[in-house]
Amino acid sequence: MTTSEDISRCVPAHDAQALPVAQAQAIVRRWAQPVATAERVALRASLDRVLAEDVISPIDVPSHDNAAMDGYAFDGAVLADPASGPPELELEVAGQALAGHAFTGPVARGQCVRIMTGAPIPAGCDTVIAQEQTVRTGERIAFDAQKISRGANCRRAGEDLARGRAALSAGRIVRAADVGLLASLGVAEVAVHRRLRVAFFSTGDELRSVGEPLDAGCVYDSNRYTLGAMLARLNVEALDLGIVRDEPAALEAALRSAASCADVVLSSGGVSVGDADFTRRLFETLGDVGFWQLAMRPGRPLAFGRLWPTHRDDDLRPALFFGLPGNPVAVMVTFYQFVREALLAMSGAKVDAPLQLRAISSTSIKKRPGRTEYQRGVATRAADGTWLVAPTGSQGSGVLSSMSRANCLIVLAHEQGDVAAGTPVEIVPFDGLI
Incomplete structure (x- = not known):
């Protein structure tokens, strides 16, 4: 069984306190192995599988x-040497051929x-001469x-796809055209x-579900709805475990229950260094820690590793665990930078990097070196086609x-x-990502 120490040796300058984004993504890729189980489904049920x-x-x-x-x-033999004959050719119409009627x-x-x-x-x-x-x-x-x-x-038999050739390759996500x-x-x-x-679940005593009264000092839990929507786009089987209170026993029960029924467990909140953040300490007890803090903004407190349902056993498959931050934007950014690719890889898909374009920043942007930042932006096309x-x-x-x-x-x-x-920057469009 690979441990976090094994992974760390494979990634240069591993620093669990403030790991650069690229190194953290390398660790996630190493641990996100495809599930082995396959099944046969009817063609109409294959979309997005x-x-x-x-x-x-x-x-x-x-x-x-x-x-x-x-x-x-x-x-076409009559065209063999058009230069030696008249440029205008006459032919007699012998009949008609229709699609389905040769x-x-x-x-x-x-x-x-x-x-x-x-x-x-x-x-x-x-x-064939055009009409x-x-x-x-x-x-x-x-x-x-x-x-x-x-x-x-003339379109020749087999010129699009020959009998015996692969029409679609393993690892492809089936799209409408593929169906x-x-x-x-x-x-x-x-x-x-x-x-x-x-x-997936949210943690926090201050959280209330949509439809419940909003007590003083409380907020509605948006993260579970955001996570559920993002997971729906990836066509996974999403299990909403609700809100878990900031109590060690409740958190431990939620983590063990989630690890016993899922391939991947996502939590939001409870992974920073506050006094009530029990998730980190429980994670260190119940699983293998890959990394905890990242040199990125937003999303510095991101926990990643493995969770065992009961105890470490080579015959059991642990669940991957992502302890996402509690702030709503940080949840989305860390999901798209780490979780999305891991879920696609574990689903057996061949993962392409998200489309990245170069655009001209129309304003100045403050940025501190030493961390990767993901800022929300609005991109437009100029008259000359340049992205702004x-x-x-x-x-x-x-x-x-x-x-x-x-x-x-x-x-x-x-x-x-x-x-x-006026400086060029890299942007990742939401179309095709979100």
Whole structure:
């Protein structure tokens, strides 16, 4: 069993008190191993699931040579030497081919077949002239032979996907276009990884659930709703364990219960150094600590490691644990920087880094070197196509409305200092991430 000490030796300059973001992400990647269980589901149930094996095409796509557009099919041999003959070529129309209704008669040299898009290319033909390039008079057509080459406008059998080739690879998250592709192959069901089970809860005596009276000094728990929404986008099996009070016995019971029923456990709040923050001490007792504090803002107090349901046992699979900060914006930022990738990897997906763009900061931004900062921003496109970005205003980690107004995160690197107006910065758009 790999320990946090083993992981630390694999990451240069490991400092559990203020670990740089890149090093912390490396630790998470090492511990986030895919679940092994797979199942077969009907094609209609495969959307957003992760393929557990390659899907091999049982047929050629297209299954036959066919026309790429409406026009006339003929033997392109008559175009072999257009320079030696008249530029205008005339052909006799011998019949018609429609999608689903092939022309099966003979096509002699000097003849052609009226053909529609998708219809099979008649035997003896290998070229299609577009309808708009011809002039038809009765049962004959004429066209400029110098404006078309042999083989034009024909889609060959198997040119899109050949029989026996992988149509989709293991690790792919099935999207709407993939469902259509598999249907076009006649595939009725696919093997997918089982959905990841993720348990989550909030901690704090001051928290109240939506719908409850708001007592003096209390706040509504937004983090569970935010986490539930973000988890829904990843198509995991989310288990909402509610609010856990700041009591050691209650927290221990919640952590053990969550670890016994889930692959990943997420908590929010209770991971800083306050007197009532019991989660950290319990975590150190119940699991293996990967790291505790990060050199980032927001999200410095982020706990990561493993939780054992009862006791350490090589026959048991521990749950990964993320102790997220209590501030709402910090919850979202740490989720997208650490949790999201881990959940995708454990789901068996091939994980691509979020899209990152370069934009020009339209205002100056204060930044202290020695930590990575993620500021909420609004990005726009200038008339010349250049991306421009400005912070949403107050960057306090409790200002959730600023996250709602933003459409991107401004990423300020670990070593970076203050940003002057007009300076390029990196941004991560929310589209495709949130």
